Amino acid sequence: xxxxxxxxxxxxxxxxxxxxxxxxxxxxxxxxxxxxxxxxxxxxxxxxxxxxxxxxxxxxxxxxxxxxxxxxxxxxxxxxxxxxxxxxxxxxxxxxxxxxxxxxxxxxxxxxxxxxxxxxxxxxxxxxxxxxxxxxxxxxxxxxxxxxxxxxxxxxxxxxxxxxxxxxxxxxxxxxxxxxxxxxxxxxxxxxxxxxxxxxxxxxxxxxxxxxxxxxxxxxxxxxxxxxxxxxxxxxxxxxxxxxxxxxxxxxxxxxxxxxxxxxxxxxxxxxxxxxxxxxxxxxxxxxxxxxxxxxxxxxxxxxxxxxxxxxxxxxxxxxxxxxxxxxxxxxxxxxxxxxxxxxxxxxxxxxxxxxxxxxxxxxxxxxxxxxxxxxxxxxxxxxxxxxxxxxxxxxxxxxxxxxxxxxxxxxxxxxxxxxxxxxxxxxxx
Numbered sequence: 335x336x337x338x339x340x341x342x343x344x345x346x347x348x349x350x351x352x353x354x355x356x357x358x359x360x361x362x363x364x365x366x367x368x369x370x371x372x373x374x375x376x377x378x379x380x381x382x383x384x385x386x387x388x389x390x391x392x393x394x395x396x397x398x399x400x401x402x403x404x405x406x407x408x409x410x411x412x413x414x415x416x417x418x419x420x421x422x423x424x425x426x427x428x429x430x431x432x433x434x435x436x437x438x439x440x441x442x443x444x445x446x447x448x449x450x451x452x453x454x455x456x457x458x459x460x461x462x463x464x465x466x467x468x469x470x471x472x473x474x475x476x477x478x479x480x481x482x483x484x485x486x487x488x489x490x491x492x493x494x495x496x497x498x499x500x501x502x503x504x505x506x507x508x509x510x511x512x513x514x515x516x517x518x519x520x521x522x523x524x525x526x527x528x529x530x531x532x533x534x535x536x537x538x539x540x541x542x543x544x545x546x547x548x549x550x551x552x553x554x555x556x557x558x559x560x561x562x563x564x565x566x567x568x569x570x571x572x573x574x575x576x577x578x579x580x581x582x583x584x585x586x587x588x589x590x591x592x593x594x595x596x597x598x599x600x601x602x603x604x605x606x607x608x609x610x611x612x613x614x615x616x617x618x619x620x621x622x623x624x625x626x627x628x629x630x631x632x633x634x635x636x637x638x639x640x641x642x643x644x645x646x647x648x649x650x651x652x653x654x655x656x657x658x659x660x661x662x663x664x665x666x667x668x669x670x671x672x673x674x675x676x677x678x679x680x681x682x683x684x685x686x687x688x689x690x691x692x693x694x695x696x697x698x699x700x701x702x703x704x705x706x707x708x709x710x711x712x713x714x715x716x717x718x719x720x721x722x723x724x725x726x727x728x729x730x731x732x733x734x735x736x737x738x739x740x741x742x743x744x745x746x747x748x749x750x751x752x753x754x755x756x757x758x759x760x761x762x763x764x
Contacts, residue, residue, distance in 0.1 A: 412542075412604045413542070413544060413560055413604060415604075415606070416544060416602055416603070416604045416605065416606040417544055417546065417558050417602075417606075419606030420468075420527075420529050420546060420600060420602050420606050420608070421497060421546060421556050421558070422497045422498075422526060422527035423468050423469040423470070423497075423527045423528050423529040423600075424466065424467070424468050424469075424497060424529075424546045424547065424555075424556055424599055424600060425466065425467045425468070425469060425479060425494045425495060425496055425497065426464055426465070426466060426467075426494065426495040426548040426551070426552040426555050427464065427465045427466060427467045427479070427481050427485050427486065427492065427493075427494055427504070427518070427598060428461050428464055428492065428493040428494070428495065428501075428552070429461070429462050429463045429464065429465070429485060429486060429487075429488070429489045429492060430459040430460065430461055430462065430489060430490055430491040430492065430493065431459065431460065431462040431488055431489060431490050432458070432459055432490045433458055433459070433460045459490055459491055462488070462489075463485070464548060464551040464552055464595055465481060465482060465484075465485030465486075465547075465548070465595060465596075465597045465598045465599075466481065466485075466546075466547030466548045466595065466596055466597060466598040466599030466612070467479040467480060467481035467485070467494065467518065467598045467599065468480055468481075468529050468546075468598075468599060468600040468608060468611070469520075469525055469527070469528050469529065470528055470529050470530075470531070470608070470641075471528055472522045472525055472528050473522075474522070475521060475522050475523070476519050476520070476521070476522055477519065477520050477521070477522035477525040477528070478507070478517055478518070478519055478520075478641075478645065479494060479504065479517070479518040479519070479520060480515065480516070480517055480518075480598070480611060480637060480641050481515075481516050481517075481518060481597075481598030481611075482514050482515065482516060482597045482598040482611065482613055483509045483510060483511050483513075483514045483515055483516045484514055484597065485516065485597050485598045486506060486509065486516045486518070487509075489506075491503070492504040492505070492506065492518060494518065494520050495552050495555060496524055496525070497555070497556055498524065500524055502520055502521055502524070503520070503521075504518040504519065504520045505518060505519050505520075506518055507519050507644055507645055507648065508643075508644030508645070508647070508648040508649055508650075509644070509649075510640055510644060510649070510650045512583075512650065512652070513583060513632060513636060513637075513640050513650075514583070514613050514632065515611065515632065515637060515640050515641060515644070516598075516644075517641050517644045517645055529600060529602075529607075529608050530606075530607055530608065531607060531608050531609075531634045531637070531638050532602075532603055532605065532607030532608065532609045532634060533609075533634070533635065534586065534609045534610060534633035534634040534635045534636075535633075535635055537563055537566055537586070537603070537609055538563065538566070539562075539563050539564065539565055539566060540562055540563065541562060541563045541603065541604075542560065542561075542562055542603075542604055543560070543561060543562065543563055543588055543590055543601050543602065543603055543604075543609065544558050544559065544560050544590065544601070544602050544604075545558070545559045545560075545561070545588070545590040545591065545592055545596060545599065545600075545601050545602075545612055545629070545631075546558050546599050546600055546602065547592075547595065547596035547597070547598070547599025547600075547612060548595045548596070548599070549591075549592075549593035549594065549595045549596050550593065550594060550595045551595050554595070559590045559591040559592075560590055561588050561589040561590030561591070561627070561629075562588065562589060562590075563586060563587070563588055564587040564588055564589050564627070564628075565586070565587040566586060567584050567585070567586070567633075567718060568584070568585055568586075568587045568630065569582050569583070569584055569585075569716060569717060569718045570582065570583055570585055570614070570616075570630055571583075582717050582718070582721075583613075583632065584633070584636075584718035584721065584722070585610075585613065585630040585631060585632055585633065586601065586609070586610045586630065586631040586632075586633055587628065587629070587630055588601060588610075588629050588630075588631060589627035589628070589629070590629060591627075591629070592612050592614075592615045592629030592630075592631075593615070596612050596629075597612060597613060597614070598611060598612065598613075599611070599612050600612070601631040607634075608634055608637075609631075609633070609634045610631030610632055610633055610634055610637070611631055611632045611634075611637050612629065612630075612631045613630055613631060613632050614629070614630050615628060615629045615630065616628040616629075616630070651729065651752060652724075652725060652729075652752070653694075653724060653725070653727050653728060653729045653731065653750035653751065653752065654694065654724075654750065654751055654752065654764055655693070655694055655695040655724070655748065655750070655764045656689065656690045656691070656692055656693025656694050656695050656696060656751060656764075657686045657687070657688065657689060657690060657693065657695050657696075657700070657764060658686075658687045658688035658690060659684045659685060659686060659687055659706075659717065659720075659764060660684075660685050660687050661683075661684065661685070661716050661717060662674075662676070662680070662681070662682060662683040662684065662685055662705055663681065663682065663716075665685060673703060674703055674705055674738070675740040675741050676705050676738045676741070677738070677741060680705065680707065680738060682707070682713075682714075682715035682716065683705045683706055683707040683714060683715070683737075683738070684705065684706045684707075684714055684716070684717065684720050685703065685704075685705050685706075686700055686701065686702055686703060686704045686705075686706065686737075687702065687703075688702060689701065689702060692751055693751075694748050694749055694750050694751040695735075695748055697748075697749070698735075698746040698747060698748040698749070699746055700735075700737065700746060700748075701739070703739075704737045704738065704739050704744075705737055705738040705739075706720070706735055706736070706737045707736055707737060707738065708735065708736035709723040709724065709733055709734075709735050709736075710723055710726075710727070710733040710734055710735075711734070717764070720764060721764070724750075724764060727750055728750070729750055729751065729752045730749065730750065731749075731750050732747050732748065732749045732750070733747070733748055733750060734746070734747055734748075735747075735748055
């Protein structure tokens with residue numbers, strides 16, 4: 335995510351020495367502060383409230399021993415059982431990219447060179463970032479991993495580190511920037527566990543969930559955090575690694591800690607089922623106010639639909655209306671009345687801001703400032719609802735729409751066309 339939106343997404347840049355230095359520094363500062371507080375408090379108590387008996391008792395110290403007792407926690411918690419069920423299917427994903435370097439640095443240091451080395455630049459693959467993934471299927475010698483598109487974006491080569499620590503090569507099956515999902519395939523020889531998906535439509539706010547992955551990279555592989563589902567559906571902007579907006583997504587909000595490197599890992603319920611793929615977190619708002627506990631995961635039902643198409647076709651082909659749009663609730667009441675002229679009873683819908691080219695909606699007669707309130711019999715209250723209704727159809731299908739133009743309710747039949755890169759813009763488009 336870009337700095338303006340303050341959304342942090344997963345891959346962790348490979349700066350391990352820097353990270354360890356910061357950890358050591360923080361630990362040192364914390365130790366100094368702790369020691370200072372304890373020392374000051376001790377002096378205050380000693381100086382202000384001294385007692386007559388302050389000498390250390392004499393005699394044997396043999397009675398000062400202790401022992402480790404049996405833990406009073408019996409059995410495994412539901413969280414532990416769920417984690418153990420899934421942990422072996424969670425992997426780290428290493429994104430290797432070409433790094434250009436001129437000559438041999440060791441040779442240069444010692445003043446040695448050759449005519450062939452000095453005139454050429456060597457290209458090497460280095461780890462550019464790390465993310466997470468989860469193995470969801472094993473078929474013969476092949477196992478399939480789902481992760482985020484932004485985890486694998488720009489890679490020259492991919493490696494996967496299994497929960498056992500074994501590193502193996504991975505290959506991209508297909509990617510989808512719109513949903514930020516990707517499917518990889520690996521050799522299944524060392525794969526013993528695959529995860530299963532639960533129905534994300536059946537989740538409820540307040541349910542306990544676990545996030546598993548590699549925060550800050552594979553040094554912390556298979557880390558688990560616990561939280562709850564904060565909201566079943568939130569609409570957030572999806573951006574690629576360059577900061578370009580690829581559209582809006584309907585996601586699960588959770589307060590389970592999701593950090594850089596967790597991207598692509600699973601969000602699971604206490605039955606050990608994957609209900610989401612962790613994708614991003616919000617660290618602060620546009621005014622710079624810091625926030626905690628706002629992580630977002632792609633719902634499992636959408637994940638399954640997308641990855642099945644990626645395995646089958648290597649890409650996702652979607653129907654489109656061919657419009658730029660904005661939610662009606664983002665338009666001021668004054669402009670709704672003066673420009674859109676919608677009835678005061680209409681408070682939810684999608685406003686057509688521009689007819690793109692090509693445009694299925696334009697071919698059906700829709701124009702700028704039309705307000706779409708229904709598609710194929712389903713109420714359209716926001717962009718997420720529009721996508722839900724639209725993506726149930728195939729390219730070439732005809733769908734009916736209801737929309738307001740001025741104060742009049744109209745209907746039209748739209749023959750859906752294929753979405754193309756030409757429909758992308760700074761505004762949301764469908």
